[in-house]
Amino acid sequence: MDIATDADLAQQFRAAMRRLAATVTVVTTREGDEHHGMAATAVTSLSVDPPSLLVCVNQSASMHDIVHRRQAFCINILGQQHGPLCEAFGGKLAGAERFKVGDWAEDDGGLRYLTDAPANIFCVMEQHHRYATHTIFIGRVQRIRLADQSDPLLYYAGGIGRFMPT
């Protein structure tokens, strides 16, 4: 394998990341009466004791500073039926318009969650770490809603699809 020059590396990195399939989620948070949400695949389990995860959010994303201030967010894992949400929350729609796609409710803490998601994971933000363009938010899990069944919406090579067991 060739060693890339600096000039090539970003392009090759993008190409390599297109080969990293990931489940699509929508991260939600809230400030006052305003709800915010965006599509995110950079979500990773961190530890079971305590239950915790991380999500990487671009510092230019409109919800970035709100997660920072509010210190709470919900990870809504998307299922096969949620392709339109991936588009809407991925930037096709803006602000409150996004929540017109999908069936949303509010938990006791006021965070919006997708009622028919395979799972909703409610977190308090315990730590954050800024790196380059992004911030890693570490969420400590407070509560989980689980659907009986799960057929995840996967993002791969710039498109969405379905998990197929080998």
Ligand SMILES: Cc1cc2nc3c(=O)[nH]c(=O)nc-3n(C[C@H](O)[C@H](O)[C@H](O)COP(=O)(O)O)c2cc1C
């Ligand atoms: C499938 C998919 C996955 C994404 N994953 C992330 C992610 O993990 N982190 C991130 O900061 N943006 C991610 N984005 C981009 C944001 O969802 C998008 O830029 C969004 O419009 C940001 O919200 P804003 O327009 O309100 O700033 C993803 C977009 C898509 C379509």
